Amino acid sequence: MIETKVNICEVEFKNPVIAASGTFGFGREYSEYFPLSRLGGISTKGLTLEKREGNEGIRIYETTGGLLNSIGLQNPGIEGFIREELPFLEKQDTVIIANVGGSTIEDYVKAVEKLNETSIDMIELNISCPNVKEGGMAFGIKAETAFEVVSQVRKACKKPLIVKLSPNAENIVNMAKSCVMAGADALSLVNTFSAMAIDIKSRKPVFDNIIAGLSGPCIKPIALRMVYEVSRAVDVPIVGIGGITNYKDAIEFIMAGAWAIQVGSGNFINPNISIEIIEGIEKFMLDEGIKNLEEIRGII
Amino acid sequence: MIETKVNICEVEFKNPVIAASGTFGFGREYSEYFPLSRLGGISTKGLTLEKREGNEGIRIYETTGGLLNSIGLQNPGIEGFIREELPFLEKQDTVIIANVGGSTIEDYVKAVEKLNETSIDMIELNISCPNVKEGGMAFGIKAETAFEVVSQVRKACKKPLIVKLSPNAENIVNMAKSCVMAGADALSLVNTFSAMAIDIKSRKPVFDNIIAGLSGPCIKPIALRMVYEVSRAVDVPIVGIGGITNYKDAIEFIMAGAWAIQVGSGNFINPNISIEIIEGIEKFMLDEGIKNLEEIRGII
């Protein structure tokens, strides 16, 4: 028999496949396609202390093997989330991770404090959103700045704390170490890459913000390298993210050292993609005689 | 009438399209497909002081919208180049850029000194190859280290000096400023991204070196962002590189601030790609009433 369960910071995931923040809403839309209970977990759309309307202008732009997005953390705010979305999520029998964004340390801390009192299982601290001015991105670049915000949040946070790293960090390994030192219980990586596109007809950047976030299979080889490097450098569980669209990608991340993985942009091209990935992992384990994913975690 | 000429550091390019280092050999193979004189310029395969055999194991691996490579600077050495390749290149009536790699500052300096006495038009200093241990990559990460090597090379170099930046630099803007301060006459960016792939059947990294370099259209949105940021931060000419496979990509880089562009992996999927890009740029200029590319350079 195979065992796909993963235990991350005392939280048990049925399987290592988690829906990535911002690509899965609060699960409602996808719940029409499959029972959310089949997922290892769900990371919510990035939440900020106050409700946000997000960015103006074009928000989505296709690129080779991926897309640029500039959503800008449109979300109902922590209280709106607790009131309107959490009751639904609570019933889904899967791990619920609240993804938290912010512009100031104070906001992060307040947001986390409000979540402490809820049923959510974990917090994923997004210190890396490229799409909001001061949207946390500033925290995601330099290890020292990240240390500061993570330390403060750690003090306030009563839930297991995942820190989500930006691939735009100056040095991903130092960033990881710094966040762990500051008290991160786990790390997830990567968020989107700072990137851009230009409309050559109008001679203007496609996005009002100029810079947007790149995700999708195009970034997979870089994300995989980062997960590999980070998993070797720190002792906390790693959640691998970046361009995963099939079970093979997922296994690559696990072999690079990830305990679990998140599926982001892949959801857009196939709402059932996570289920297919879970089934693919199970089949791979059976075919290869792997009883527990630990056997291949970081094996390379 | 349109004018595609570009003058970079007193060197005149017929047009802004340059073949990127390592993807065009020393031009011989492509000269069977079109007259090399049609190109703006050619950047040679990376040259090291001594001949190198390159890496063992798999060297090429396809990814979504691009490829990983781990060639490892296989090259005939500076003297081999001067003896066997330069005489052919000299006859091609296009700008010849010698791309120089190295492991030590001393090697870089010696290599450049030998090239001083030749007919090559410019030197492109590769401080960013991820595929050789100490292959320059170390120099391409931290601005201070780059400053050191560029300064030394600058002193020795009698040719216009382009410094080729790595996208793996901790901070691409600081890196650019540092290289310019150290005496770079121009900058080219980007080189390949540190990335990797895993063979899930063998449970091993695909590449003997584990890490390889990612290139191709998949990286374009990130490369474009870097060119945009750098071109705003420094006053020297910028050569844009990264995933360019058609004239639209080229125009995007020019609008982001590039004076010229290099075509790398695109050559592999179509040996005539540079010619098609040149013709596409010309047609775009005609259609849009652009007389000189300066009019749209950095226009966004």
Added chain:
Amino acid sequence: MKAGYRKAIVNTNAEIASNIFEIKLSYPKDENFQGQPGQFYMLKAWEALDPFLPRPLSISNIVGDTITFLYEVKGRGTQFISKLHPGHTLELLGPLGNGFDLNIEGNIAIISGGIGIAPMIYLMKSLNKKVDFYCGFRDEAYYIDEIKGYVDSVFVSTENGSLGHKGFITDIFTPEKYDVIFTCGPLAMMEKVWSMCKGKKVYMSMENRMACGIGACLGCTIKTRYGIKRVCKEGPVFSGEEVFFYD
């Protein structure tokens, strides 16, 4: 549970006007397509990851077990779709979005601009009421015969005068005759229609770039009088007063 992307088979795929294609599809098993007028499907005519995103197309008609889409070739995605031959398969997800309100009373006009005609065929058919149809085109009119099968009065305009009125369709549109107006086309045209129809019910089908098509990514939002809305979920059909709320 809803089905995810499902394979459908191309029956026909023909260029009916320059750059305008009509594709008819059916499912391999004899299942029927679902969907109301104004709803859309996401289509993928590629198995690889470039193009990456599926493309939204409105239901143009459903007859028996066959669905029709009418589309203009704009970029790579629609170009790939246009190259499909009978027997080829593509994948589609849907029906998605809200669709037009069919429970309406009064005199009805449909006004389309260019490819905005696509969803109107199915709308006309489903309304099953007397409708006046105004359709504007740039150079070349198309689908006029299909329309004539369903309505009495068809008004056509082309900007070059090749058929019907020379100019814009709004030049010959007479709002006073109608109580309910359905419109789809360029935003500027729809705005013009709305400004001519203040006080009336104006339903308009909106477009925006989409990633997921099901309401999860927040990529396709527009600002409305009642806040940020997702074109793929709360839309694509909005009322004019929702969209043009600035005054």
Added chain:
Amino acid sequence: MKAGYRKAIVNTNAEIASNIFEIKLSYPKDENFQGQPGQFYMLKAWEALDPFLPRPLSISNIVGDTITFLYEVKGRGTQFISKLHPGHTLELLGPLGNGFDLNIEGNIAIISGGIGIAPMIYLMKSLNKKVDFYCGFRDEAYYIDEIKGYVDSVFVSTENGSLGHKGFITDIFTPEKYDVIFTCGPLAMMEKVWSMCKGKKVYMSMENRMACGIGACLGCTIKTRYGIKRVCKEGPVFSGEEVFFYD
């Protein structure tokens, strides 16, 4: 100047054994394909950028204005090629590489393993000499009839015994009868052949991952007795002594 990638039209594309396809192509204008036995083409059956790289396939035959490739579906690229129907187009670049040496004297054997049989048809035909053909397969033999048209003696092996000798083709190969040996197949098989044929002329067709196919990227190199060589340029045909130089 050589032409770059050129469009060719699929005449037929059939699965002749499980996962083994034979595709026949011709150029749209009545031009002929060039190429010597052992040379190859790079093929692209996609217009998008995923898959990114073209795929190398050996010329399996050229008859009149038609070229034949024989290929095994391994991954995505060959899968895409296998889905082409008559009338579809693909792009190809070639002929590339060195090809087999045809100026040879003495008794000749050809030994192939699996899909390594692909280039051997054209070789046999072009040698125009008496040849003994040894071909090994894992489960299912194919192309035997094509071979019989050209040579007297065909020796077949299958690992499961479904045709011919049960086991490896090298089990029944008798090197002493031959002066010149051409081989293509898994490296282990070719090494075995070479070890059985010391002192004789052994020509082997090598494979490696390729990007450019024309000698520019240095992606496809192998170590040989005479230094690093590009499979796409100095190869794909090498002599056994070049490749197995360790002793």
